[in-house]
Amino acid sequence: GATPVATPLALTVYHDDFLLSRNADLEVLLEVTGPFEDTEAVRCRQVPTTLVASSRQDGGEPQLHTVFDALGRWIARNGYRFAGPMFSVHRPEPGAVPRAGRDIVEVCAPVSLLQL
Template sequence: MLKIGDFSTLAQVSIKTLRYYDEAGLLEPEWVDPENGYRYYAARQIARLHRILALKDFGFSLEEIGRLLGEGVNAEQMRGMLVLQQAEQKKRVEEEGDRLSRISSRIRLIEKENDMAYDVVLKTVPKQKIASVRETIANYPSVGALYGKVASGLGPGMASAGIPVALWHDHEYKEKDVDAEAGFYLRQDVAAGGGVTVHELAETTAACTVHNGAYKRLSEAYDALLRWVAENGYQIAGPTRELYLHCTKPVRQDDETYVTEIQVPVRKQPVAGSQ
């Protein structure tokens, strides 16, 4: 029979923690003196304590451990729980590895540009209704002409139009004959017609960055963004979106107050060779 202090020394677990485990029903002392409430442990109980510590290390919460130790869980059930935990742990390892990759990628970008440059953020973009026209246009800047078409096509529906957006459907950079879709996010449903299509963009995960400044330097943002996608093991999974968060009418290519968000839908590249 060991007093809590002795047991604590033996097992390298603090007295506080032992009391907490007692209270939580994880490890009750072999005997409690009804006179003074002193807890007395048996050396044999260190085995159970070790099991608790091991399970805790595996990532189980104390509550889960309580369930695992409490009911008559046999080896087979325990194995099942461990396999589940193993799967979660694998995910965790992968996530932390990805995070490391993002940090490293950012460091490389700073070293290359010697500037804090662009912050790329992975976020889930919700589904979104859009009214747009899709055409093959001469080059990127000429997308501006399409917004007039959308506006006139919508007519009074323009009232529920949100921010202007462009979608680039090509899979690579094109000097000419660009497959472009231009339109407005919609706050409410609106009737299509007049060459304007209303449809819904599905929810997607996208790598995003914001470009503050003139359009002529937008390519720098693209550089950083595509670099990020490649370096972090993603692949492009849909048309790139450009959200014109701030611009003017008429559009000036060199207005430094413009704010543009670029979103590249991505999915994790099937791992090959990574652990």
């Protein structure tokens, strides 16, 4: 099986309302060294490159709802539309051991230009 890369990117994909605190439909992704055989619980996927609007928050997830809201307003004001489920990329602070609440979180919304 594959192992995580030295400083892996960890992603969370939100398939429903990100404010749900129970039974949320999420996908968790972790960057690994190479392909591996799927199991019942874990699948290997390559995530395609996509155009996103993004915003960064230092220090974890407690204020992510404000970041999601700001991204939604920016997208609407700048002629884009949502083009897929939002996701967040979690990066440990440079030189730090990954720890909940201290990560740098980049919230991303796949977008496409509105057609006039």
